[in-house]
Amino acid sequence: MTATDLLVVRGLVAGYGAAPVLRAIDLTVPAGTIAAVVGANGAGKTTLLRALSGMIRPAAGQVLLAGEDLRGTPVEQLVRRGMAHVPEGRGVISELTVDENLRLGGLWRRDRADAGRALDEVYQLFEPLARRRRHLGHQLSGGERQMLALGRALVGRPRLLLLDEPSLGLAPRVVARTMALLRQLRDRTGLTVLLVEQNVRSALAVADQGVVMSLGRVVIAAPAVQLRDDVDLRHAYLGF
Amino acid sequence: MDRFVFLTVDGLSRGAVYAAFALALVLIWRAARVVNFAQGAMAVAAAYVAFTVSTATGSYWLGFVVAIVAGLLLGALVDRVVMRHVDHASPLNPVIVALGLVLLIQAVLGMVYGNEFRPAEAPLRRSALTVGGFAVLSPYDLFVFATIGVVVSGLAWLFARTPVGLRMRAAAFAPEVSRLLGVNVGGMLTLGWALASGVGALAAMLVLPTELGLHPHAMDLVFVSAFTAAVVGGLDSPPGAVVGGLVVGLLLSYVSGYAGSDLTPLAVLVLLLAVLLVRPGGLFAPVVARRV
Numbered sequence: 001m002t003a004t005d006l007l008v009v010r011g012l013v014a015g016y017g018a019a020p021v022l023r024a025i026d027l028t029v030p031a032g033t034i035a036a037v038v039g040a041n042g043a044g045k046t047t048l049l050r051a052l053s054g055m056i057r058p059a060a061g062q063v064l065l066a067g068e069d070l071r072g073t074p075v076e077q078l079v080r081r082g083m084a085h086v087p088e089g090r091g092v093i094s095e096l097t098v099d100e101n102l103r104l105g106g107l108w109r110r111d112r113a114d115a116g117r118a119l120d121e122v123y124q125l126f127e128p129l130a131r132r133r134r135h136l137g138h139q140l141s142g143g144e145r146q147m148l149a150l151g152r153a154l155v156g157r158p159r160l161l162l163l164d165e166p167s168l169g170l171a172p173r174v175v176a177r178t179m180a181l182l183r184q185l186r187d188r189t190g191l192t193v194l195l196v197e198q199n200v201r202s203a204l205a206v207a208d209q210g211v212v213m214s215l216g217r218v219v220i221a222a223p224a225v226q227l228r229d230d231v232d233l234r235h236a237y238l239g240f
Numbered sequence: 241m242d243r244f245v246f247l248t249v250d251g252l253s254r255g256a257v258y259a260a261f262a263l264a265l266v267l268i269w270r271a272a273r274v275v276n277f278a279q280g281a282m283a284v285a286a287a288y289v290a291f292t293v294s295t296a297t298g299s300y301w302l303g304f305v306v307a308i309v310a311g312l313l314l315g316a317l318v319d320r321v322v323m324r325h326v327d328h329a330s331p332l333n334p335v336i337v338a339l340g341l342v343l344l345i346q347a348v349l350g351m352v353y354g355n356e357f358r359p360a361e362a363p364l365r366r367s368a369l370t371v372g373g374f375a376v377l378s379p380y381d382l383f384v385f386a387t388i389g390v391v392v393s394g395l396a397w398l399f400a401r402t403p404v405g406l407r408m409r410a411a412a413f414a415p416e417v418s419r420l421l422g423v424n425v426g427g428m429l430t431l432g433w434a435l436a437s438g439v440g441a442l443a444a445m446l447v448l449p450t451e452l453g454l455h456p457h458a459m460d461l462v463f464v465s466a467f468t469a470a471v472v473g474g475l476d477s478p479p480g481a482v483v484g485g486l487v488v489g490l491l492l493s494y495v496s497g498y499a500g501s502d503l504t505p506l507a508v509l510v511l512l513l514a515v516l517l518v519r520p521g522g523l524f525a526p527v528v529a530r531r532v
Contacts, residue, residue, distance in 0.1 A: 053420060055416065055419075074419075075419040075420060076424050076425070079420065080422060084420075091416075093413050093417060094413075095409070096409065096410060100410075104407075107403050107421070152421070156421070
């Protein structure tokens with residue numbers, strides 16, 4: 001692949017309190033690709049995303065986004081650098097309407113006209129949201145919340161999308177649609193995605209790169225095809 | 241009948257002030273989950289600044305504007321210098337700190353201005369106009385209604401229709417997610433404190449001419465009534481605060497008119513107790529429908 005690396009992580013150490021959850025993570029995600037981080041519960045996948053978006057401060061290591069060091073950047077500035085983080089549980093604000101949730105995703109942008117265009121595009125992409133503009137967040141189904149969370153991130157036209165467990169609690173059909181959409185966004189807009197998943201099969205089906213984490217370390221990073229099809233690798237790292 | 245109309249109008253006029261003051265409490269409660277017990281003292285401090293300016297310049301209106309500006313600044317200051325550094329893990333912590341602020345502000349005001357009443361003048365006539373044989377509204381009542389109407393609808397517009405209002409609501413409901421979406425949550429909190437304190441200062445300017453005058457403790461009873469109003473409406477509901485304020489204003493007016501003014505503090509407490517016993521979330525508490 002000739003694409004440049006959008007996200008480079010070197011020796012990242014982070015955690016809560018004294019005990020680090022992440023022990024020296026190295027990771028590279030080329031621009032315009034999808035990387036899937038998989039691994040057992042407690043491997044540190046969610047903590048990795050939280051450390052990348054600054055929700056917890058790394059104890060050591062470096063995070064480069066398009067060559068820029070993100071150290072010390074406040075959380076609310078990261079979206080301005082092109083990073084969108086859809087957190088665990090999706091973070092739909094249930095007291096706000098669908099429309100307010102979506103507009104919130106583009107409020108930081110100076111280019112008001114393009115923020116408006118991005119909003120229209122999201123409504124075209126997610127038809128059901130357009131029909132429920134005035135509904136409150138808590139009135140939506142799980143699938144609709146998923147669309148809302150994704151759509152809200154897309155209104156900010158991110159370069160890098162961090163997704164935490166998008167398949168959680170959703171029907172297989174909805175999961176398949178979400179994964180297909182990620183691939184479509186990658187191909188059409190060059191979006192780069194770092195995806196954390198328990199659902200290894202569907203994650204590796206859509207990803208370019210598979211990253212297996214265990215106990216706070218990256219144990220292997222390989223092309224997703226290889227992790228998917230090489231029986232020995234699968235047995236050794238994924239257990240199926 | 242004549243008396244009933246008079247008491248109703250008078251109650252609504254006072255109620256409008258309670259509504260504004262209760263709204264200020266609700267603003268801070270929604271943004272920071274703090275009942276700002278220092279709001280009365282902060283509002284009086286702003287009123288003293290206005291008094292100083294009005295005395296020096298001879299212009300009531302300049303003092304009026306200065307009071308609101310002083311209120312805004314004082315609110316921002318209290319958030320940045322004091323409340324921001326209080327550990328909110330226990331809800332009691334900010335309450336104790338707010339009570340400490342009350343003592344501090346009232347002591348400083350007493351040292352600077354003295355602990356006696358100073359006359360607070362109304363800018364307009366307070367004697368009622370007669371309409372069709374009824375003595376109804378005074379020009380000052382009209383001024384109070386108009387000012388609070390403008391402030392309440394202005395705030396409603398700000399929160400419902402403007403980007404900054406959307407940011408403030410988002411920051412209050414979901415601070416962490418809001419930061420991920422680029423909202424400066426700390427800034428929104430400070431703005432919330434400033435707005436609330438500005439509204440509180442305005443309410444103090446409106447109510448003081450109808451009371452005994454300016455005194456470090458002048459807003460203590462108004463605070464109790466406004467707090468009751470906020471609880472009646474539900475601390476989370478801005479429309480509830482407005483309705484609650486009007487209800488408390490009417491109640492106090494009828495009680496003092498028909499049963500004697502000695503009973504009004506008692507009536508406020510009885511109402512507060514009744515609401516807390518029967519409907520602790522307030523009359524306007526939203527139906528909790530959060531899906532997990």
